[in-house]
Amino acid sequence: MLNDLLIAFQAVATIENFLIMAAGIWGGVIIGAIPGMTGTMAVTLALPFTFYMQPIPSILLLVALYKGSTYGGSVSAILIKTPGTASAACTTLDGYPLARQGKAGKALNMALYSSCMGDFISNISLIFIAAPLALLALRIGPPEYFMLMVFALTTVSGVSGRSLILGLVSACLGLLLATVGEDMYGSFRFDLTLDMRGGLAVAPVLIGLFAIPELLKIVVFRNTGTQKAMQLGDNRVTREEFRRSLKSMLKGSMIGVVMGAIPGIGPSAAAFSSYGEAQRSSKNGENFGKGEIEGIAASESANNGCCGSTMIPLLALGVPGDVITGVMLGAFMIHGLTPGPMLFETNLHEVYMLFIGMLFSSVLLFGAGKATMRFFSHISRIPPGLMAPIVLILCLFGIFSISNSMYDVIVLLAMGVFGFFMFLFAIPAAPFLIAFILGPMLEENLRRALAMSRGDPSILVSSPITWLFASLAVFVIVITVRQQLMKAKA
Amino acid sequence: MGITRGVMVTVLFGIVLFVMIPIYVPRPSFIPGFAPPPDMWPRVVSMLGMVLGLLLLGLSLSKKTEAIADPDSASEIRGNTPLRTLLARFGLAVLAFAVFVIAVELLGFLLACILLLGAVLVMTGYWRHKWISLSVAVVLPLLLYLFFSNALNTRFPAGTLLRAFGL
Numbered sequence: 001m002l003n004d005l006l007i008a009f010q011a012v013a014t015i016e017n018f019l020i021m022a023a024g025i026w027g028g029v030i031i032g033a034i035p036g037m038t039g040t041m042a043v044t045l046a047l048p049f050t051f052y053m054q055p056i057p058s059i060l061l062l063v064a065l066y067k068g069s070t071y072g073g074s075v076s077a078i079l080i081k082t083p084g085t086a087s088a089a090c091t092t093l094d095g096y097p098l099a100r101q102g103k104a105g106k107a108l109n110m111a112l113y114s115s116c117m118g119d120f121i122s123n124i125s126l127i128f129i130a131a132p133l134a135l136l137a138l139r140i141g142p143p144e145y146f147m148l149m150v151f152a153l154t155t156v157s158g159v160s161g162r163s164l165i166l167g168l169v170s171a172c173l174g175l176l177l178a179t180v181g182e183d184m185y186g187s188f189r190f191d192l193t194l195d196m197r198g199g200l201a202v203a204p205v206l207i208g209l210f211a212i213p214e215l216l217k218i219v220v221f222r223n224t225g226t227q228k229a230m231q232l233g234d235n236r237v238t239r240e241e242f243r244r245s246l247k248s249m250l251k252g253s254m255i256g257v258v259m260g261a262i263p264g265i266g267p268s269a270a271a272f273s274s275y276g277e278a279q280r281s282s283k284n285g286e287n288f289g290k291g292e293i294e295g296i297a298a299s300e301s302a303n304n305g306c307c308g309s310t311m312i313p314l315l316a317l318g319v320p321g322d323v324i325t326g327v328m329l330g331a332f333m334i335h336g337l338t339p340g341p342m343l344f345e346t347n348l349h350e351v352y353m354l355f356i357g358m359l360f361s362s363v364l365l366f367g368a369g370k371a372t373m374r375f376f377s378h379i380s381r382i383p384p385g386l387m388a389p390i391v392l393i394l395c396l397f398g399i400f401s402i403s404n405s406m407y408d409v410i411v412l413l414a415m416g417v418f419g420f421f422m423f424l425f426a427i428p429a430a431p432f433l434i435a436f437i438l439g440p441m442l443e444e445n446l447r448r449a450l451a452m453s454r455g456d457p458s459i460l461v462s463s464p465i466t467w468l469f470a471s472l473a474v475f476v477i478v479i480t481v482r483q484q485l486m487k488a489k490a
Numbered sequence: 491m492g493i494t495r496g497v498m499v500t501v502l503f504g505i506v507l508f509v510m511i512p513i514y515v516p517r518p519s520f521i522p523g524f525a526p527p528p529d530m531w532p533r534v535v536s537m538l539g540m541v542l543g544l545l546l547l548g549l550s551l552s553k554k555t556e557a558i559a560d561p562d563s564a565s566e567i568r569g570n571t572p573l574r575t576l577l578a579r580f581g582l583a584v585l586a587f588a589v590f591v592i593a594v595e596l597l598g599f600l601l602a603c604i605l606l607l608g609a610v611l612v613m614t615g616y617w618r619h620k621w622i623s624l625s626v627a628v629v630l631p632l633l634l635y636l637f638f639s640n641a642l643n644t645r646f647p648a649g650t651l652l653r654a655f656g657l
Contacts, residue, residue, distance in 0.1 A: 165542055165549070171498055172539035176532060179515075183528040189515045190532075219583045219613045220576050237552060303612060385616035386623070390630060393607050397634040401644040413587040420580075425495045443531045452523040 028068020212416020256305020
């Protein structure tokens with residue numbers, strides 16, 4: 001294996017490949033940092049250009065765009081409280097408060113360090129444990145999936161706000177909104193208009209929920225006093241801060257690797273689960289959500305930890321885990337490579353080239369992140385009264401261009417107003433979002449499980465894996481309620 | 491605050507459960523009896539939401555338990571501004587969004603965006619820097635329009651009114 005890796009190393013280490021990967025990472029970071037422009041959009045738009053390239057450079061370009069955009073999402077999450085991508089929503093919780101304290105640079109640096117670490121560990125795991133993890137993921141059926149997602153949602157609801165009940169209310173709202181559109185039997189639910197039959201896309205809901213309420217807050221409360229605090233300010237992560245966050249980074253990377261390897265779970269759920277775990281186990285748990293650097297380390301290491309491992313089911317089983325890997329599957333096919341167990345036999349050289357290229361891209365991510373940070377730091381100098389309307393226009397153009405649809409723009413604006421009401425009632429937005437993303441899978445797996453058991457709900461606790469996740473969910477609820485009761489007494 | 495929120499949450503999920511699901515979530519006849527129907531999941535979620543709403547309401551009734559249900563208060567940032575002013579500002583912002591959607595049909599995406607950006611800049615109070623605001627309101631949408639339509643081939647709505655005038 002080592003010999004094969006060395007040969008692949010020689011083949012990948014060309015100027016041309018480096019330039020392609022650097023361009024991909026750089027482009028991804030910029031696109032990910034612009035609200036309304038998603039990683040999916042970046043990868044999809046680049047796909048036609050890869051037709052004219054060699055197979056491996058073209059896949060590396062797409063992977064680089066994916067990684068870059070995953071990190072890029074954190075830049076706007078920290079600087080303007082608008083996550084560029086869904087997976088960066090969790091970074092907003094601590095990144096923005098840090099930016100308001102005049103430590104945006106510190107938050108961005110920590111996001112970069114943890115993203116690179118998560119990314120590197122993810123790539124290593126892809127190389128060494130692809131096959132065993134893919135086998136494990138294969139054994140997970142609908143009841144296990146359902147319980148896994150219930151656990152993820154419970155964790156998110158518990159950690160996102162300061163009240164578990166409000167977190168659960170938010171999750172219920174998200175789950176309900178996710179039912180709009182066509183269901184698994186082809187019937188339509190809540191189709192108040194014809195457009196609603198297609199459901200609500202993630203991008204307008206996400207951007208609407210996080211970006212537009214910020215504008216409305218400025219318009220309604222004229223609260224523009226954040227300008228000074230938004231300066232890049234202190235940008236050094238001290239050795240002590242890094243050491244303190246290392247445990248969360250490593251844990252987050254592993255959570256990202258495992259959750260990324262399971263099709264459908266993805267970086268958003270991984271980031272929130274990692275954040276919840278970090279908050280639970282940290283000595284500074286009560287500071288999470290107020291600008292705790294460990295929170296950024298946890299969420300960013302987890303979402304980038306998914307980047308390499310989402311390739312595990314794709315390469316080993318031929319199963320794309322999310323939209324981006326779905327696009328990559330298309331790219332593989334276009335170049336005559338069929339992902340799946342046979343790929344490791346027929347195209348082992350290409351697989352190793354891809355592995356090596358992905359390792360290189362972690363280093364490039366670090367360089368591009370450092371350079372882009374300085375570039376994007378200028379955003380923080382724009383007054384909120386000007387910045388918020390600019391973000392609105394960026395969102396409008398970005399959202400419209402995804403599917404050339406005014407319906408998505410209306411959803412964006414409506415979600416913004418809804419998000420503002422949620423803010424007024426102190427209902428946290430993060431559980432809503434993650435429930436909205438996981439909702440269709442959660443429902444589908446529940447209904448499949450119940451159909452398998454002919455309506456017997458005991459199937460949901462029929463295996464050790466379901467018991468494990470159910471117990472973890474109960475554990476999270478008990479711990480959170482206990483903490484809140486203690487706080488209320490104090 | 492806590493009581494209002496509890497009532498709002500309960501009523502919202504109640505409307506979904508008792509009004510919207512019966513009308514907008516049909517049960518197709520072809521689904522086999524043992525398979526969960528399409529309305530099963532929305533009903534479960536709505537019922538859970540109602541229970542949580544009632545719980546919020548119940549907790550807010552007592553001073554001792556209120557802290558569990560009401561950790562934050564958004565009213566803190568309201569300051570001394572009268573509620574009527576706040577409502578008027580919010581109403582204007584929503585009106586601007588609604589006008590934008592209609593304006594896209596009539597004037598096209600680009601012009602509607604320029605108008606919306608101008609209006610929002612006035613509402614945020616940044617309009618006192620007139621020349622910067624005016625330049626941003628015109629140049630930014632124009633640049634984005636050129637980028638998206640040329641580089642990404644996005645086809646933006648042209649606007650029926652402008653088309654009628656041959657523009």
